Amino acid sequence: MYVQSERERFYRIAFSYVRNSDTALDIVQQAIYRALRSLDTLQEPRYAETWFYRILINTCIDELRRMQRWIPTDPVEFASLPDLEAGECDSVMDLLRAVDALEPEEQSIIVLRYFEDLKLRDIAEILDMNVSTVKNKLYKTLANLKVELNGEEEKE
Amino acid sequence: MKQLRDIYERTPIPAELEERVNAALAAAKDEIKTETGEYIAINKNNKDFAAAEAKQEREERNKMGGKKVFKRVGAAAAAAVILTAGFGVGVIKNEAFAASVSDIPLLGALAKVITGEEITKVDDVVDIHMKIPKVEGLSDKTVENRINNEIRDKMTAKVEEAERRAIEDKKAWIDTGGDPKEYVPRYISVDYSVKTLTDDVLSFIVSEMEIGANAAYDLHYYNIDLQTNKDLTLKDLLGENYIAIANEQIAAQIAERSKEEGAVFFDGSDGIEGFKSISENQGFYIDGKGHPVIVFNKYEIAPGYMGILEFEVTPPKGL
Numbered sequence: 001m002y003v004q005s006e007r008e009r010f011y012r013i014a015f016s017y018v019r020n021s022d023t024a025l026d027i028v029q030q031a032i033y034r035a036l037r038s039l040d041t042l043q044e045p046r047y048a049e050t051w052f053y054r055i056l057i058n059t060c061i062d063e064l065r066r067m068q069r070w071i072p073t074d075p076v077e078f079a080s081l082p083d084l085e086a087g088e089c090d091s092v093m094d095l096l097r098a099v100d101a102l103e104p105e106e107q108s109i110i111v112l113r114y115f116e117d118l119k120l121r122d123i124a125e126i127l128d129m130n131v132s133t134v135k136n137k138l139y140k141t142l143a144n145l146k147v148e149l150n151g152e153e154e155k156e
Numbered sequence: 157m158k159q160l161r162d163i164y165e166r167t168p169i170p171a172e173l174e175e176r177v178n179a180a181l182a183a184a185k186d187e188i189k190t191e192t193g194e195y196i197a198i199n200k201n202n203k204d205f206a207a208a209e210a211k212q213e214r215e216e217r218n219k220m221g222g223k224k225v226f227k228r229v230g231a232a233a234a235a236a237v238i239l240t241a242g243f244g245v246g247v248i249k250n251e252a253f254a255a256s257v258s259d260i261p262l263l264g265a266l267a268k269v270i271t272g273e274e275i276t277k278v279d280d281v282v283d284i285h286m287k288i289p290k291v292e293g294l295s296d297k298t299v300e301n302r303i304n305n306e307i308r309d310k311m312t313a314k315v316e317e318a319e320r321r322a323i324e325d326k327k328a329w330i331d332t333g334g335d336p337k338e339y340v341p342r343y344i345s346v347d348y349s350v351k352t353l354t355d356d357v358l359s360f361i362v363s364e365m366e367i368g369a370n371a372a373y374d375l376h377y378y379n380i381d382l383q384t385n386k387d388l389t390l391k392d393l394l395g396e397n398y399i400a401i402a403n404e405q406i407a408a409q410i411a412e413r414s415k416e417e418g419a420v421f422f423d424g425s426d427g428i429e430g431f432k433s434i435s436e437n438q439g440f441y442i443d444g445k446g447h448p449v450i451v452f453n454k455y456e457i458a459p460g461y462m463g464i465l466e467f468e469v470t471p472p473k474g475l
Contacts, residue, residue: 001263001355002262002263002293003177003180003181003262003263004174004177004178005295007173007174007177008169008173011167011169011170011173012164012165012167012169015167016164016167021168021170025170025172025173025176028173028176028177028180029176029177029179029180030180031180032177032180032181032184032262033180033183033184035262036180036181036184036262036263037184039262048262052262092159092160092163095157095159095160096160096163099160111164114157114160114161115160115161115164115165
């Protein structure tokens with residue numbers, strides 16, 4: 001069954017947005033529930049996967065907004081990150097923070113493209129954008145991340 | 157970015173996740189509508205629901221009293237949360253449920269076979285039509301890639317080989333005084349057909365056909381256990397004695413079909429040996445019942461006009 005066999009992917013995506021395992025679990029559960037209840041809005045069964053990703057990501061973004069409203073401080077919880085090997089810490093953590101600080105849309109593009117290996121066409125479908133818009137945003141975001149990191153490095 | 161991806165992939169997965177997915181399924185299972193707007197009747201086990209609801213209520217009370225602050229996550233989630241724990245895999249394993257929902261997107265089989273590449277080449281030597289299938293959605297991507305690469309490489313090589321033969325053939329035709337205009341291009345096609353696709357089994361055949369001076373079919377069988385990502389063998393399906401079991405049933409079916417008018421099987425007369433035993437690499441697919449169907453290519457056990465012959469083999473009881 002699709003939702004069971006892919007559940008870890010859903011969880012990783014949710015966790016990458018909210019960085020809190022309880023919230024990520026809530027999101028996965030809620031997204032599956034929402035999707036199953038609105039199956040009648042799915043027009044083409046063969047697009048079920050992108051359709052579900054869209055619901056999942058919208059649920060993540062909704063939750064993120066809610067968290068920001070409720071908790072004014074930085075909600076990022078690095079304590080639950082896996083152990084890092086020595087050496088990879090500093091620069092990677094900076095990049096991680098930079099990705100976390102992105103706008104939800106930009107973050108989605110990075111996660112779906114680089115972590116989930118989705119095609120730009122599918123990402124465009126999920127985020128309801130043109131392929132060219134996704135491409136532009138991706139390049140801009142990558143450039144920004146690099147600039148930010150370089151900026152940090154220069155300070156050190 | 158690679159390190160970031162490593163971190164991403166190492167995200168610890170809470171043990172609770174499986175249960176939470178089941179909870180969402182349980183909560184939604186009476187509300188699943190198809191595209192046509194029909195509700196799908198799924199028997200709910202009232203006892204389970206009542207028990208789960210009671211347990212959930214207790215948990216919610218404990219949560220409220222404890223440190224954890226209950227988060228408001230919207231009406232939909234609240235409804236889902238009502239059925240959080242206690243369902244376990246019972247819901248999924250319930251056969252009535254699985255059988256009626258296996259065609260529903262998100263609940264049905266994840267794997268699928270699609271046309272990965274379509275190649276057409278028509279000139280005065282060949283008439284090529286290739287539809288190369290591609291498997292998607294296996295839980296093991298390494299296996300998926302291996303199968304897809306294998307199909308693509310094998311089929312591409314076969315077609316190239318056929319094209320090379322066609323070029324030689326045309327040259328020989330002209331060299332022996334044939335009119336180039338009268339040469340009939342060699343027809344080469346690659347196609348596939350999915351025999352069975354369930355949550356557990358994917359079975360499909362890739363066929364290559366070549367029609368020149370004579371016709372040749374080549375069939376390639378793929379039977380995949382979607383739970384383990386391993387190839388399903390006749391031994392898996394029929395047990396240790398698979399050779400004897402298959403041989404006995406095939407021989408009986410040949411005897412039966414031989415009675416039909418015009419049916420001819422090779423039987424050793426005219427010096428052509430008939431069916432003796434299935435081979436080491438015997439081709440077969442798996443039907444909707446999960447039974448293997450043994451396939452013999454043209455000319456293997458009967459004259460060409462008998463076509464490709466199929467024999468369903470029933471597994472012994474208790475397997």
